[in-house]
Ligand SMILES: Nc1ncnc2c1ncn2[C@@H]1O[C@H](COP(=O)(O)OP(=O)(O)OP(=O)(O)O)[C@@H](O)[C@H]1O
C-alpha cells in the first residue's frame with residue numbers, strides 16, 4: 248500500500264490532492280458537539296499543505312438521501328476546520344459542480360478547500376457501479392492524486408472511498424495507517440494479543456453487532472454486554488424486560504451464543520428502569536429479574552458496573568464499543584461513565600471503538616489520554632475485527 252509519505256517523497260508542490268476524510272461529526276443544529284474526527288485528520292492536511300499541495304478535502308456527513316439537504320451541510324465543519332488549521336478554508340457549495348470546479352481551480356499552493364457533503368450526490372452511495380463510477384469520474388477530474396484518510400468510512404463501498412482510488416494515484420493517509428496498525432493487535436492475527444483480552448459491547452443494535460460477537464467469541468476471554476443490546480440477551484436468559492429495547496427475532500441467536508460462550512458472555516445484573524425515554528422520567532435501579540412490565544431499562548445499574556469493573560481489572564487488552572446506557576440523558580450516563588473509568592484503570596492496552604463511545608468519552612469529560620487508542624471508526628473498527636474485507640483498504644492495496 249502506498250502511503251502519504253510516498254506521495255510527499257514524490258513531491259506535491261502545486262499538485263491538486265483529494266483527501267477523503269471522515270468529518271461525520273455529531274451536530275446539535277449547526278453546533279459541532281465533538282470535533283474529534285476533524286482533529287484526527289489535521290496532521291495529514293497540514294503535511295500536504297506545508298509541502299505546497301493544493302488540498303481538496305471531501306467527506307460525508309450524516310445520511311442524506313442523495314440530494315442536497317441543508318441539515319447535513321458541511322459548512323459548520325469548514326468553519327471549525329479553518330479554526331483548527333489556523334487558515335481560511337475555501338468552501339465549495341457543491342461537490343463536483345460549478346462551485347467545486349471554481350474553488351479547486353482558484354486554489355494556490357498550500358491552500359485547503361472543503362467540498363460540500365459527498366452524499367448530496369446519489370452516485371456516492373449507489374449500488375450501481377456505473378452510477379458510482381460516473382460520480383467518481385467527476386471527483387477524480389478535480390484533482391491529480393488521492394489520499395484516503397477516512398478510516399471511519401473504509402468499510403463503505405462508496406465512490407469517494409472505493410472507485411476514486413481506481414482512477415487516481417492513491418495513497419493511505421496517516422490516520423488510516425495508524426488505525427490499522429492498532430486494530431490488527433486485537434485480531435489475534437499477529438498472535439500478540441496480551442491476555443486476558445476483554446471486549447465490552449453496548450449501544451443499541453444487537454443485529455448490527457452479532458457478527459462481531461460471533462467473530463470475537465473464540466478469541467476473547469470475556470465479552471461484557473451492556474447498553475440497549477443487553478435486553479435481547481437478558482430475554483434469551485429467560486428474564487422479562489418490560490418495554491426495554493428488544494430485538495425479538497434475535498432472541499434465539501442470543502440464546503445460542505450464550506450456550507456456546509459457556510459463561511464468557513457477562514450480562515448486567517441490575518438496570519436503571521425508567522417510566523419513559525426522557526431525562527425527566529422517574530426511575531429505580533432493579534435487579535434484571537424484576538424489570539417491571541411498564542418500564543424500560545435505560546442504563547446498567549451500579550452492581551453491574553462493579554461486576555464489569557471486576558472483570559476488567561486483570562485485563563491486558565480491552566476493546567470497548569457502544570455506550571452502556573442512554574448516556575446522552577444525564578440520569579442514565581452513570582453506567583457508561585463507570586465502565587469507561589474502569590477501562591482507564593486497566594494496566595494494559597485499551598481501545599475505544601469509535602462513534603458514540605468516543606463521543607461519550609469526551610462529552611463525559613474523561614481524559615482521552617487515559618485510553619491506549621480512541622478509534623475514529625465505529626462500524627469500520629467492528630467490521631475490521633470481524634475479519635471482513637474493507638473496500639477502502641482493498642482499493643488502497645490494489
Ligand atoms: N438501554 C438503552 N436503551 C436505548 N438506547 C440505548 C440504551 N443504551 C444505549 N443506547 C443508545 O445506543 C446509542 C449508541 O448505539 P450504537 O449501536 O450506534 O453505538 P456505537 O457502536 O457507539 O455507534 P457507532 O456505530 O456510531 O460507533 C446511543 O445513542 C445510546 O443512547
Ligand SMILES: O=C(O)[C@H](O)COP(=O)(O)O
Nearest residue numbers: 269271309399400625626
Ligand atoms: O459514523 C460512522 O461510523 C462513519 O462516518 C460512517 O458513517 P455511515 O455509517 O453513515 O456510513
